[in-house]
Amino acid sequence: MEDAQRIETSRLSIHGRTDDEHNPAAVSTGLVSTLAGHPSPATATRGFMSSSTTTPAKRAGVENSDYTVDNKRAQTQRRLTFPSLPQDIVSRITAALPFKEAVRISAVCSKLRRAWTYHPNLDLGVSATDGSVVPTIVRVRGRNAKRNQSSDRYKRMVHARRFVDMVNVILMKLQHRGFTLNRGCSKVLVALHESLMLKTASFQSRVEENLGCL
Amino acid sequence: MAAPESGDGNNGAARMVTLISSDNTRFEVEAAAASLSQTLQLTILDGGGGGGDGIPLPNVDSATLSKVLEYCIKHAPAAANGGAPNATAVDRAELERFDNEFVNIDQSVLYSLIMAAHNLEIEGLQSLVAKKVADMIKGKSPMEIRRTLGFPDPTPEEQAEMNAHMLEYGWAYE
Numbered sequence: 001m002e003d004a005q006r007i008e009t010s011r012l013s014i015h016g017r018t019d020d021e022h023n024p025a026a027v028s029t030g031l032v033s034t035l036a037g038h039p040s041p042a043t044a045t046r047g048f049m050s051s052s053t054t055t056p057a058k059r060a061g062v063e064n065s066d067y068t069v070d071n072k073r074a075q076t077q078r079r080l081t082f083p084s085l086p087q088d089i090v091s092r093i094t095a096a097l098p099f100k101e102a103v104r105i106s107a108v109c110s111k112l113r114r115a116w117t118y119h120p121n122l123d124l125g126v127s128a129t130d131g132s133v134v135p136t137i138v139r140v141r142g143r144n145a146k147r148n149q150s151s152d153r154y155k156r157m158v159h160a161r162r163f164v165d166m167v168n169v170i171l172m173k174l175q176h177r178g179f180t181l182n183r184g185c186s187k188v189l190v191a192l193h194e195s196l197m198l199k200t201a202s203f204q205s206r207v208e209e210n211l212g213c214l
Numbered sequence: 215m216a217a218p219e220s221g222d223g224n225n226g227a228a229r230m231v232t233l234i235s236s237d238n239t240r241f242e243v244e245a246a247a248a249s250l251s252q253t254l255q256l257t258i259l260d261g262g263g264g265g266g267d268g269i270p271l272p273n274v275d276s277a278t279l280s281k282v283l284e285y286c287i288k289h290a291p292a293a294a295n296g297g298a299p300n301a302t303a304v305d306r307a308e309l310e311r312f313d314n315e316f317v318n319i320d321q322s323v324l325y326s327l328i329m330a331a332h333n334l335e336i337e338g339l340q341s342l343v344a345k346k347v348a349d350m351i352k353g354k355s356p357m358e359i360r361r362t363l364g365f366p367d368p369t370p371e372e373q374a375e376m377n378a379h380m381l382e383y384g385w386a387y388e
Contacts, residue, residue, distance in 0.1 A: 079322045080322050080325035080326050080329065081321075081322065081325065081363075081364050082321070082325065082347075082363040082364060082365070083363075083364075083365060084325075085325060085328070085329070086329075086332075088332070089328055089329065089332055089344075092328075092332075092340060092344045093328075093344045093347045093348055093351075094348070095344070096341070096344045096345045096347075096348035097348045097351065097352060098352075100385075100386045101351070101352060101353075101386075103383055103386040104356065104383070104386045104387060105351060105356070105359060106379065106383075107356040107375075107376045107379035107380055107383070108356050108359050108360055108363075108365065108376070109360070109365060109372065110375070169382065169383065169385075
């Protein structure tokens with residue numbers, strides 16, 4: 001379908017900005033494709049085994065410069081540290097974390113900065129999924145929402161606003177990765193946005209850009 | 215999967231293959247166990263690794279390879295069943311117990327394992343180690359994560375970056 005096609009295109013447009021020296025060819029496929037979460041294994045196959053599997057005649061023990069280099073590398077791998085892991089393995093580890101924790105870990109160092117964008121499941125927390133946001137929004141649409149700032153209603157509105165801010169940041173970051181929303185998600189987000197009457201132009205345009213049309 | 219059955223159809227004994235680590239140690243294992251690795255499975259299906267010829271694995275040292283094979287041998291029977299329902303609850307509990315103990319090891323060994331599992335494409339082992347490392351990180355502050363994972367103490371710039379990140383992603387810290 002059209003959505004699938006767009007997601008496919010977005011995969012192709014991912015640029016390997018997060019690649020590192022260990023792993024120049026690896027572009028993880030752990031791409032987030034819908035807000036509802038869409039597990040996609042981050043497997044990037046590279047030429048690790050190619051020399052050994054395709055040419056079984058090249059046996060171990062043969063004095064061969066390639067082999068010596070490989071051997072040296074294997075020795076230094078003995079004491080591997082987390083920072084020396086290639087990006088796709090790091091992404092795999094962060095994918096095993098709950099979404100918010102995966103985002104949190106990107107504070108740790110620049111190498112982990114974008115690791116969370118490979119997370120297979122955009123779990124935005126309870127407020128996004130248990131349906132409580134929608135009735136909340138309907139209620140805060142009424143007049144005098146600000147009259148009593150300590151009211152439950154006001155608190156919920158602040159909460160909903162922050163939810164929108166969060167989605168906004170996520171969309172912005174994911175867009176760098178060639179991420180697109182599927183149509184259903186975008187509709188929900190735009191509806192959410194409109195009912196909040198938050199004229200955050202950047203948010204709306206972001207969703208529209210992602211969707212193409214509504 | 216067809217792989218485990220295909221090798222040993224002609225005689226009773228299970229087909230064996232030889233793997234050679236980067237430091238030239240030879241490991242003889244059942245083809246069914248080695249076939250947990252997608253990469254090795256292809257070679258084995260092509261008839262490689264038998265007899266005098268071994269399959270060289272120049273990126274895996276013998277310590278790591280023996281650990282990897284320990285996992286493969288333990289998991290091969292379950293994989294051969296293809297997750298069929300005839301695996302009893304006892305079997306599954308036993309595998310789980312094995313897995314928990316298996317990853318109860320030094321961090322650097324964990325990283326060697328996940329590198330090897332990644333390169334050999336052993337899906338189960340990759341997830342197992344990834345989950346273990348994730349569990350080590352879970353519920354910690356960025357500073358604690360740095361210490362846990364063996365990062366050096368942050369420079370003032372890095373510290374500033376961390377603070378900026380925590381501001382930008384405030385919602386992730388609630």
